[in-house]
Amino acid sequence: MNGTNRPPESAAQRPAHVGEFVMCFTSSPRGARLARRLVSHRLDAWGHSYTSRVNETLTAIAAELTANAVRHGHVPGRCFHLRLTEAAAPERVLRVEVTDTRCEALPRPVSAPDGEHGRGLLLVAALARDWGTVALPAGSGKTVWAEVSAGVRTH
Known part of the structure; x- marks a missing residue:
């Protein structure tokens, strides 16, 4: 079910x-x-x-x-925010969220891979669970998020 518009999770719904x-x-x-490098380092x-x-x-x-x-998503004078989490569930799930302050349109992948824009979201859809x-x-603004499974926690 990729590309879903889910409401934000409340604090009670979020996994530890x-x-x-x-x-x-x-x-x-x-x-x-810098954000990409820090994600890899973390x-x-x-x-x-x-x-x-x-x-x-x-x-x-x-x-x-x-x-x-x-x-x-650039708005002059505004930053974007990145949040990276690893859930403490039996299955290790990593989630990255990127929030910007532009809200005109939520991103969608293009339907044709030869389109001028949107191919990157096709990559996200292919890589993310x-x-x-x-x-x-x-x-x-808006938040775009993606999750990747890292397998079952062993400890």
């Missing part, structure tokens, strides 16, 4: 996290590159080595979502 990383970045190509610190499938997959997804936030968008209250 074994890891959480939250940071604000400048809405620029440099900010997007995943490595959480036990997902740089060369692991999970690290490479989630880093690629984060790169696409942060680039989109800069390219399509699930992904979607959420409009923030009062037209204050």
